[in-house]
Amino acid sequence: MPSKDDILRSAEVTEGPDRAPHRSLFRAAGLSEEDIEQPLIGIANSWNEIVPGHIHLDELAKEVKEGVREAGGTPLEFNTIAVDDGIAMGHDGMRMSLPSREIIADSVELMASAHKLDGIVALASCDKIVPGMLLAIARLDIPAVVVTGGHMEAGEFDDEPVDLASVFEGVSKYREGEFSEEDLYQLECTACPGAGSCAGMFTANTMACVTETLGLSWTECATTGALDSRKRDIARKSGQRILDLVYNDIRPSEFLTEEAFENAVTVDLALGGSTNTMLHVPAIAQEAGIDLTLSDFEAIAEKTPHLAHMSPAGPWRMEHLRDDGGVPGVLSRLEDLLNTECPTVDGKTIQERIQDADVKGTVIQSREDPVHKGGGLAVLRGNIAPDGAVVKAAAVDENMRQFTGSARVFNSQQAALNAIDEGEINPGDVIVIRYEGPKGGPGMPEMLEPTAKVSGSPRLSGKVALITDGRFSGATRGAAIGHISPEAAAGGLIALVEEGDTVEIDIPNSRLHLDVPKSELAERAESWSPPEVDTVGVLERYAAMATSADKGGVLTVPEQDTPDIDLVESIDSQ
Template sequence: MRSNEIKAGTEHAPHRALLKSLGLDNNDLTKPFIGIANSYNTIVPGHIHLHTLGDAVKEGVIAAGGTPFEFNTIAVCDGLAMGHEGMRYSLPSREIIADSVEIMLQAHRLDGLVMISNCDKVTPGMLMAAARLDLPAIMLTGGPMAAGRFNGKKVSYSSVPEALGQVVAEKMSETELNQLEDVACPGCGSCSGMFTANTMACMSEALGMSLPYCGTTLATSAHKIRLARQTGKQILKLVEQNIKPSNILTIDAFKNAISIDMALGGSTNTVLHLPAIAKEADLTLPLSLFDEISKKVPHLCSMIPSGTYAIEDLDMAGGVPAVMQQIQAELNLNAVTVSGKTLAENIKNATVIDPNVIHPLNNPVHAEGGIAILTGNLAPKGAVIKTAGVSPKMLQHTGPAKVYDSEKEAIIAIRSRQIQPGDVIVIRYEGPKGGPGMPEMLIPTATIAGMGLSESVALITDGRFSGATRGGSIGY
């Protein structure tokens, strides 16, 4: 065991003295040391419940014969950071999270890692650390929040910024907006649509780094507690069998994840996160690979923000395993997973319970995947669009360019109703170099949608978009 470097032999008596000050006894010191990286805090809705999951993981670790050590990482709520200077800190936080997990595991010579995360940059940051460290590791994502209800319809966080556009267009009163904000986010968990947080939770499962059904199980469910306890037990098996991320995070695993991304119509931010994780595993995921897979894998799930179904509906319809079952011809079923089983074994008994949520191959939502890569004179190296959220009316668009040199300028123009149907909004200098920080721009895209312009106005930017973005929005 790697942890013997701080606990075995006479020369490590000083280390043992410190460990015993934690309340450990000699028996605890003979067991594998398991690090639990937890992004729990009390400001991010997706993370406020993670201390409960951490306790369940520790119970599982102890039950399976390990000694758990829990520590924290930072976590940014992109919704709270949106539309102001704070959004410049969101994407860079991913690297700090990866570094902090690496530091804790290396400094304390831990034998295995459980990652408890939930939001946009935290899940990929922790997966980057796992790939970099290449120690036995397993992910537990915290789960989505339940959908809200407003005027008899399901709503989510994305409904609120879109409602701002309705207020600007005088289609909604401020009183109704206040009523909506009271119910849109009814409790803990990652926001309830197929936004970046839930997309990355599903990607973790598709990569084989979390247990089956983990990606869609509700934050408030007893099933999530059971999964947490099971995750704590499973890390000991991974340590015992020395199953490491390098055994799991292969090029075939990443192709599986991209395929699931296309079937789900996930966030365009996967084109930033999956390649970053792959890079830590010494692999390369070119943009062309996303486009290649998109042309082969159909879009099967019409999820919020572009569709009507929340993550809770996907979970009840069969979850990620059921989606995998539908597109298994496009997957590498021999892929190794943290369950100790192959992907084929994981999805063997998966079934689609509701074909309205997970469409069959002969009746897809769209014939091609939910993300497309575009190239042209504006973006010779490629740009990204979430085709799952684009109206058929916007597949071709010509119009005058309204050019703004920052997101703030564009928002002022949109809210002052300077944008007309047919326009093309261009937002410059918000990319990784110009930004800095490559901020997400949900406020302009959501305001456009709320004003009823998402089928007649395009937006092009060197910045990036929230997973909640829909419409003719081309970024990256």
């Protein structure tokens, strides 16, 4: 075995006389001589007592740590934050969700770099936390394994499976008299029965499937439930495996290749995953040095069928996908579209994962009989979205895939919610919500509440569209088109839409068009100016540094051509 100095980053803080103070502090933290000499493995845990997808991660961490110890390493657990998108939904708290992704990534990077950890096992479940961990792992490029925490089981209401999306839509049904108060209460109490990420193919579970396809988590990790005993086994094996990766210097860059990202997008499209992946996956690719854009999603969608009719659009939840072969089952249906020699952290290639797959065909349909011939996500372009807009095509009613309607314009999500609640939205309308992008929001809040109110309304469902420079929850269904780029705050044409304008949506032909003459738009542009955004703290920083949605909403450092201080002037003034 190579010497510790040759392999381990931690030797910088544990070896030699000059590091006696460092070792002294490790001893104060409870480490023994043997602990200090072994590889130091960071257990990056997003456990907290707020998020259902994370409340069990402390127990999974115990399994990971035991696996690390069994393999001859020293586990050092630390925590990062986790925002629950469902609890943050529908109020100003949702502006904090996307910025939290960057804070998670930064915190993991800071802890691993400051303490010279040799490897990372990341535990995470929900919407921005898994992407945040992956951003850090790509950025650090030290040996790493991800343990996604697993899904909660579906609830049951009126003998039908239900999940969080069902509750959001239930609110609309209650307001319109379809549900009694008791109905809504019973749904509330049964839809989310316990620990785990919400049961449908929402953002958390989509990102778990993406992580498994990228090769950074164990085979079947994505579809093994939060409280399934097999998840504990995966956690322990992941802890054991990280030592092999460390000693053999196998880094995330060996998994995060262009071919692996193409595989991940293909699986995402086949599953009809969350539109949020079109923010997260390009951002992760960028950290890995891979140029992945919406154009790549478009190209892959042209040849990728939608194979699994998952909630929120369809009847299937994660437990059903698990029982039908999980991610390996999806891979097996797509074999000729994939780069099957890509490696994975458990030592298998994608081809070997395919060989072990057991597909029954209940949930994962055949290529000859797909849910839709095209991928479950689509990119739309046109005068209102020259840099692109995204839609979960798999969750759009057939009669809404081509739709022309009259614009109802709102400068915030709350204004649109008020109009929906007051019955001011009618069939044939296109709800336009703007100034909710990365800079304009700021924070690009999700909009499950307005989409759920439309989808849950018999009067409006399948008869109203919504377009926005904000984004949607993975639980959103219906003709909901988001990520319009450029956003309104950056001078995008969505800022010029007026009440009554005609908006044309054509998903089969990837088109989104505002039917207003150029001369009229030019006149409107003359009098337009961006509204002032009154923010402080993290949102102020995010608004100043965030890129547009088509570039992943990542943060960039503003260019600075000259120093802040003129040294000559400073000296002269003394």
